[in-house]
Amino acid sequence: MMTGELLKPNIKFKLDLPENERGAINGTVYAKLQNVNTNESELNKQVFALLALNRFIADNPFQSLAGGTSVSSIARSSVSKLLTEQLNNLASDLIKGVDINFGLNSSEDYSASGSKSQKTDLEIGLSKKLLNDQLNCYCG
Structure with a gap:
């Protein structure tokens, strides 16, 4: 909610749910x-x-991490989402007529050594519509 003058707004927040x-x-x-x-x-x-x-x-964010999710995992996941959005925004104007989609996924991996290690995967997908958008070719 904004009140006050246009050049000096007074900004306040309020969380709400739809009535239904x-x-x-x-x-x-x-x-x-x-x-x-x-x-x-x-x-x-x-x-x-x-x-x-x-x-x-959560009120105590470290208490909610007892299930195995660490603070670094949450931070890596948030940064991954942000980078994915930015890469997709940049790629949208690169090649006209071709859609390029990026996915940056961070996770915890136990498979290589049996102990927890951080893993980050970069996924790239390309798609092209042909024949007046009747055929969609995808490579990912």
């Missing part, structure tokens, strides 16, 4: 959002997490 979804899970999600909206520092943290990571952050 507020009763989901007995209203606990909506109640949690209302609780977050009352705490400005928590609200800012969640809004920026949504913008940067495309997900909410």
Whole structure:
């Protein structure tokens, strides 16, 4: 929500759900959002997490990582998504008539040595539409 003068806006955030979804899970999600909206520092943290990571952050983020996901894995995954989007934006103007898609995937790999290691794969896909868009050739 923006208020104030155009050159000096006062920006405030608010998390909300559509009215028809507020009763989901007995209203606990909506109640949690209302609780977050009352705490400005928590609200800012969640809004920026949504913008940067495309997900909410738990009250204690390290507690939610007990399932085996590490902070570095989350960071690598977020950077991978960002780089994938940027590579796809750059490639969209490279060759006219040919679609180039990139996928940068970071994961934890246990297969090589039995111990956890970080793995990053770059996937490249090319597609071309032929015969007035009747035939789509894909190579990936």
